[in-house]
Amino acid sequence: MATNPSTYALSQSSDSKQRLQQRRGLFQETEWTRSDGRNFHQCRPAFLRTGAANAASGSAYAEFGATKVIVSVFGPRESKKAMMYSGTGRLNCNVSYTTFSTPVRGQGSDHKEYSSLLHKALEGAIILETFPKTTVDVFALVLESGGGDLPVIITCASLALADAGIMMYDLVASVSVSCFGRNLVIDPTSEEEACQDGTLMITCMPARNEVTQLTLTGEWTTAKINEAMELCLDACSKLAEIMRSCLKEAASGSS
């Protein structure tokens, strides 16, 4: 069932009226072509598959451009003995990078910041009351880091949770935008990320129109935050469509 990676472009076209000078390098001009030929408001082709690992209760593989992530979900299984009793379920998230995921060979260690952000992003979407006294483990492994890693991890993790049959309010989709001077560039690659002025990442449940995680760095005006949020929310809802169709495809394929 090999299908072509589906692309999702945004309805809004890039605003060509923004012709103010920018600050740095290649991104100094208002108009520049992105290294992969996308326009500013176009996301990378998303390729999603469930059932990437056999031993896990649920797993998913995501490939957004050069970023490749695999997520396995284990559980719900009994919480560790040392844990205190809890009437609701627990969620344990761990994000790690392989040693070969970055151009320079890395340490391949756990990413604490991403682990905690992933936990916060998923916590609000999972109905933890449905599995008291137990723990769900979410292990994400970044095979190749090609920019926008965290949004891809979150998206893939929510797909893996759905594959594992964990009750959720809605699928969680995540998209980030980078800010270059006056321009907003969606779904940045790592090369773009290295010289961005700021970034905004939104994680949301599109059907409920609820934001479960939001981080922002760099200096932003309110109007720009507004614009970026709209852009991200629009992209999230489109990404959720792709996730849904991936799940449907998996369900119809197995029956």
Add this chain to the structure above:
Amino acid sequence: MDGQSLPRNPLAYPPASPRRSLPFSSSRPPLHSSLLPYPDEVFIFLAPTAHPLRCLALWFPAAQPSAAPTYSRQRVAPPLLPSGYCGLVSSLRRLGWRPAAYCSSPPSRLRISLSHRRALVGSATGKRMVGLSEGEKRFIRGGIAQDLRTDGRQRLHYRPISVETGVIPQANGSARVRLGATDVIVSIKAELGKPHPLQPDKGKVAIFIDCSPTAAPMFEGRGGEELSTELSFALQRCLLGGRSGAGAGIDLSSLLIVEGKVCWDLYIDGLVVSSDGNLLDALAAAIKVALSNAGIPKVTVNLGASPNGQPDVDVSDEEFLQFDTSGVPVVVTLTKVGKHYIVDATSEEESQMSSAVSISVNRHGHICGLTKRGGAGLDPSVILDMISVAKHVGEQLMSLLDSEIAAAEASAEDQ
């Protein structure tokens, strides 16, 4: 429950400012008892440690809210006795009694069984730091809905903030900030280092936060570690700006000495001495104060003096350069409890939060960083609303901090 159904707030402290009145002062007409959802109210208080009486129940008949309450025991010292409804409760709190339970209907006899008493005492001294009874939870949420919180503040009011500078003599700059019962110390040390090869024109800043178990038992082991990393990353996002350095509170290029060779490494270490909620705001404020207190030694560079190309750097012991802190933002955390959000939540209020958004605002009213904490989702419009509120509150906090910094520096010079 809407705002009307909780017309009384008897656990409130005396208000911080004399301008605000307590809910039961004469300025507010007393509500008719038929408006109250419950006819009577009973508060159960736990004694401070080593008190012969372990708990005390107070029954307030709804018909006469200002009348003397009935107590479970007679062994209450006379000066405690009623000067009105809130007077008693707040003086009890001041003497260290903890409200433990709240019932809306009076038990037939105001006697608490021994097992119930044990359960109450156990829950208060149990493992979790914030052990709240159902009554207290309802009380906190109800107070927030009415815009009168348990310590007499309004939703968008900070606790009194106190600032001290130069508390650590070994550091280049240091500050201690107290926000109610929250107490943090930040020290700043500058060391000579080498710039990162990818960013040869910039110095380096590292932020570490330590939540020591001396502040709260729950910080022991992994519990403290998790919170420490969360706080460190949130502060890094708020203070260090984007990857290109745009919007950074600390100008990294000002830390450079010789491009690609020598720069200052700035180590910002925060210590949580005592935790009563809103750590992030307190830490960010302390970092801002400590930076303004910091003196970076003046250096003279002798280029090409040594054969291996490493410049010879001479650090002065007497001359110090002040750090420009005008761009350092303040962090405002808005905690959502029920339908409303509050600033500067105490740990009791934080235990009731559904989610919290920490927003850092700089002098120009621009947002320099945003972190969402807490699991529950938020509507995008609520977030935008929060941002505009945070901008407004941040402006006030910024000017308050500025005057506190000036006052602290003046008092440091006097000594």
